[in-house]
Amino acid sequence: MLTFLVTFIGVLLLYLLLVLGSGEPGGTLGIYFAVEEIVAGVVLSLLAAVVSRMLLGKGENDVIGKPANIVVKPAIFIVYLFPFIIAMAFANIDVAFRVITGKIRPGIVRIKPRLRTNLARTVLANSITLTPGTLTVDVDDRTGDFFIHWIFVKDTRTDQEKMREVCGGFPEWARRVAE
Amino acid sequence: MTFTEFNILIIGVAVMAVGMIVAIVRLLFGPTSPDRIVALDTVNTLVVGMMIGLGAYHEEVIFIDIAIVYAVLSFVTTLVIAKYMEGSKEEVN
Amino acid sequence: MDGVIIAMIVLIAISSFFIALGCIGLHRFPDVYTRLHAATKTTTFGMIFFSAAVILFGLWRFFEADEVNKGAYLTLIGHTLVALILLLITNPTGAHAIARAARRSGIKPEQAVIDEFEEVEP
Numbered sequence: 001m002l003t004f005l006v007t008f009i010g011v012l013l014l015y016l017l018l019v020l021g022s023g024e025p026g027g028t029l030g031i032y033f034a035v036e037e038i039v040a041g042v043v044l045s046l047l048a049a050v051v052s053r054m055l056l057g058k059g060e061n062d063v064i065g066k067p068a069n070i071v072v073k074p075a076i077f078i079v080y081l082f083p084f085i086i087a088m089a090f091a092n093i094d095v096a097f098r099v100i101t102g103k104i105r106p107g108i109v110r111i112k113p114r115l116r117t118n119l120a121r122t123v124l125a126n127s128i129t130l131t132p133g134t135l136t137v138d139v140d141d142r143t144g145d146f147f148i149h150w151i152f153v154k155d156t157r158t159d160q161e162k163m164r165e166v167c168g169g170f171p172e173w174a175r176r177v178a179e
Numbered sequence: 180m181t182f183t184e185f186n187i188l189i190i191g192v193a194v195m196a197v198g199m200i201v202a203i204v205r206l207l208f209g210p211t212s213p214d215r216i217v218a219l220d221t222v223n224t225l226v227v228g229m230m231i232g233l234g235a236y237h238e239e240v241i242f243i244d245i246a247i248v249y250a251v252l253s254f255v256t257t258l259v260i261a262k263y264m265e266g267s268k269e270e271v272n
Numbered sequence: 273m274d275g276v277i278i279a280m281i282v283l284i285a286i287s288s289f290f291i292a293l294g295c296i297g298l299h300r301f302p303d304v305y306t307r308l309h310a311a312t313k314t315t316t317f318g319m320i321f322f323s324a325a326v327i328l329f330g331l332w333r334f335f336e337a338d339e340v341n342k343g344a345y346l347t348l349i350g351h352t353l354v355a356l357i358l359l360l361i362t363n364p365t366g367a368h369a370i371a372r373a374a375r376r377s378g379i380k381p382e383q384a385v386i387d388e389f390e391e392v393e394p
Contacts, residue, residue, distance in 0.1 A: 014354070017353060017354055018351065019347075019350075020346050021342070021346025021347035021348075021350060025340060031339070031346070088313075091313050092317040095293070095294075095297065096289075098297075104306060104383065106383060107381065107386035108375075108381060109386060126365065126368075129364035130312075130364055133309070135305060135368075136368050137371045138375060138376075149308075149309075149381065184277055187280050194292060195288075197292075198291050198292055198294070204299070205298045211304065211379060213379060216370050220312075220366055221295065221298065221311045224315045227319070227355060227359060228318075228322050231355060232322065234352075238344070238348070240344060240347045240351055243352055243355060250355060250358045250359055251358065254366055257370065258366065262369070265373045
């Protein structure tokens with residue numbers, strides 16, 4: 001039921017973003033929305049939620065099925081955007097520097113972030129791809145190990161040290177956002 | 180030359196067009212097929228960006244609708260080509 | 273000159289700089305993985321700034337337009353946001369798919385100092 005509600009609200013929000021500005025001046029909802037569009041959006045979102053209820057929210061590692069997660073996780077995600085955007089800006093300056101100077105020392109390393117849910121792994125993999133000097137190559141589905149192409153390999157001794165060098169605080173953030 | 184909000188947008192689109200030509204050179208001469216797909220992915224992103232810019236320039240929303248559909252379709256294309264390539268062992272030259 | 277135009281010039285200059293560097297990086301780096309670094313990160317970042325410029329343009333026109341035309345500019349802003357969100361989700365995922373396919377089809381990273389993928393490869 002909860003999965004149904006979350007899907008419904010998510011699809012409806014996307015639909016509303018797409019039909020923003022469809023109203024007439026002097027209409028019921030002003031110039032922002034037309035009433036017919038809202039009705040069509042509610043019907044379509046209900047349909048999408050019914051269909052996706054068979055696919056989403058299955059398995060014991062389900063994230064959106066827990067009531068406490070509904071409010072907390074999106075809020076944490078919005079907070080997470082700030083360190084992410086800062087890291088992304090540094091990533092681009094770093095790549096710009098490497099394009100201009102051509103100073104590279106590449107290699108593929110293995111890290112063990114120990115994330116359980118698929119959503120958390122997706123968040124971490126996409127974050128790693130967009131942050132400085134690293135690119136996710138492969139994920140071991142069974143153990144959750146990440147193989148990461150690193151454009152400038154630094155020498156590290158322990159696994160912990162290596163993980164901190166590669167992805168900073170992102171595993172903790174992924175755990176908070178999606179686990 | 181005076182800067183208005185319209186010709187700034189066109190300058191941005193022109194830079195993307197030049198970048199697209201540079202990426203197409205890599206698409207033609209890339210030694211391995213993953214190189215070509217990387218170039219194709221770049222071209223797709225730039226096409227979406229150009230459509231957004233031109234939509235704002237002509238003040239036609241339909242350009243951006245097409246950009247949305249193009250982004251989704253190009254993503255699926257990339258995934259399908261990548262999946263197809265996974266099985267084949269390639270000679271590296 | 274208007275403040276909005278200056279802001280748009282700055283945003284589009286940043287985006288053009290990064291997009292141009294990404295396209296040069298496609299030719300400057302030696303193998304597919306490093307090229308992916310250049311192509312994915314810089315074009316995504318450049319597209320964020322370009323969309324920000326378009327959204328700023330739309331907002332400005334929205335406040336200047338008369339009541340009948342305002343809806344079109346709101347639609348422009350909304351659709352640009354949707355396109356940007358799509359790019360932000362699909363670009364790193366596509367890069368990941370390409371890198372994985374390249375590694376599994378047996379292409380080794382050039383000039384590599386370490387390759388821990390070798391140990392698990394069947």
